Amino acid sequence: MAGPRERYRAQVRDEVKQHAWVQIAEAGVSALSLNAIAKQMGVSGPALYRYFASRDELITALIRDAYRSLADTVRTAYDGGTDAVGLAQVIRAWALADPQRYLLIYGTPVPGYHAPDETTAISDEILTVLVEAVGPDRAVSFWTRLHGVLSLELAGHFAGRDVDPAGLVEREISELVSSDRS
Template identity: 60%
Template sequence: MAETGTKTPRERYRTQVRAEIKERAWEQIATAGATALSLNAIAKRMGMSGPALYRYFASRDELITELIRDAYRSLADTFRAASGSGADAAALARALRGWALDDPQRYFLVYGTPVPGYHAPDDVTAIASGIMATLLDACAALPADGAATPFAAHLEGHRQWADGHPAPSPALHRALTFWTRLHGVLSLELAGHFAGMGFDPALLFAAELEALLGDLGAGSADGG
């Protein structure tokens, strides 16, 4: 049951039905959020009765976990594609924003409010490591400015998350700030906290990116 490619017509059918279930699930999530995902509603939309779906996913949580897995994979693919033509941090940032705006609920599935008891399976954290590796590549390729920060020194002693990546610790620090700052703008934007404030979130995102790239030698990150 393992080393055959896509073989038996039953498995073919099975993967197809699983794919359609996930498709409908994404539709539901996009319009009503992950908490409102209903297996019964998906089944009815597919012309089946509720319990039929349990042949394909053991539980609602397993379906959501699978969707989270796909979301991580999608982000990793997007990152890989964006960094294909050379490790470019700016391209990575733009790709991240595009990916986030393309399906905000997918972004929240990865970076949103976690369920307190939930632990991501190992393969998901492995994908996350790959995403981080791509980001580290781009950050290590940036021109390094002079002095290391105190936090970079701390990272020198806590770099196991880099998973053997040879980036110097200032690049590690830069990668983390890249992550947290872009996520800070994106998550607030997608959550609607900028709605009605009037300014253009894209410009704030661009300003943060500029600060991340530009304050290497130049000046202030947040202006003034």
């Protein structure tokens, strides 16, 4: 059981991350600033550096949280009996619910930032579920088809066009799965 200091530290870290997500949503990850977050929280910039040693450490924490959330969502859905098409829709729903999370881990890389190996290892859990769901030969194709549609959708490239992204995801993954059985 965590003591009062550990609980307080966890609460402050969570509050910093919430402010970070708001900044990312408003101005993008490149505008993320611990000093700006400190100002919003009514503390000095150096005070936050006790909780996150650097902007990169904060970004790493956000990436880990995003990957963990998606990995847990995908694993829970698959273990609950969701098929490949359903998994694609679960991932799409996760991305649409909070596009900033999706874009942080699958969008444009953050200039000068390199995620630690243990952070990206969480993303392997997602691919492991896809390998279980569609087999090793199709898992990467599943991933690329889904992320292609999601990236276009989140970037607004389907706006004003007669495109149903949910239907497109379903057709892409259904085609992939049925071609595996041929």
